[in-house]
Amino acid sequence: QSALTQPPSVSAAPGQKVTISCSGSSSNIANNYVSWYQQLPGTAPKLLIYENNERPSGIPDRFSGSKSGTSATLGITGLQTGDEADYYCGTWDDNLNTVLLFGGGTKLTVL
Amino acid sequence: QVQLQESGPGLVKPSETLSLTCTVSGGSISGYYWSWIRQPAGKGLESIGRIYAGGSTNYNPSLKSRVTMSVDTSKNQFSLRLTSVTAADTAVYYCARGRGHCIGGGCSYYFDFWGPGTPVTVSS
Numbered sequence: 588q589s590a591l592t593q594p595p596s597v598s599a600a601p602g603q604k605v606t607i608s609c610s611g612s613s614s615n616i617a618n619n620y621v622s623w624y625q626q627l628p629g630t631a632p633k634l635l636i637y638e639n640n641e642r643p644s645g646i647p648d649r650f651s652g653s654k655s656g657t658s659a660t661l662g663i664t665g666l667q668t669g670d671e672a673d674y675y676c677g678t679w680d681d682n683l684n685t686v687l688l689f690g691g692g693t694k695l696t697v698l
Numbered sequence: 699q700v701q702l703q704e705s706g707p708g709l710v711k712p713s714e715t716l717s718l719t720c721t722v723s724g725g726s727i728s729g730y731y732w733s734w735i736r737q738p739a740g741k742g743l744e745s746i747g748r749i750y751a752g753g754s755t756n757y758n759p760s761l762k763s764r765v766t767m768s769v770d771t772s773k774n775q776f777s778l779r780l781t782s783v784t785a786a787d788t789a790v791y792y793c794a795r796g797r798g799h800c801i802g803g804g805c806s807y808y809f810d811f812w813g814p815g816t817p818v819t820v821s822s
Contacts, residue, residue, distance in 0.1 A: 618804045
């Protein structure tokens, strides 16, 4: 069981907006920056968001990130069928202090 | 564009040692952290550890007693050794480039480039 809690699944219709939450604690999310990764079926994870709300080059602005207290949120607008994937949050943990801590992942279904 | 590629045996016997290598192309291995992450079938991601180009390492405490990472800057490669493997170590193993720093607002650490992953099965 991960120290970062994500909902196992979310769903929404094409064109709609969806949010995915990542809940942590004072030793991880509250004190550090959050990143988000998209894993399409059968492929390696891909960086979507880093440092809470920054997008790497090539990531469309339909993807956004935010953080408040011990929680972070990934938002996806204008949903497309190609967005159907697993999404993972990640952050540093002051107690672990060695490797990136991942959330358990959320399966996004675009209905 | 930085590219990473994992290589190594896809089948390892129980109690033996899993050895994987990641080859980095399109950029230098210097100046970055290099990590291994694994994912059992149908499950989430688990960080195994990281090595800085200079050779310093950090390992997941849950695996620390069995993990060794090394780097060969002349070949732009880094490697993972996991000893005394069991069926629980069966997973897809990814290598990735890590970037990070700690500033007033906390620590930022993330993986910006990943290899495609290599499946490893532990079975006799």
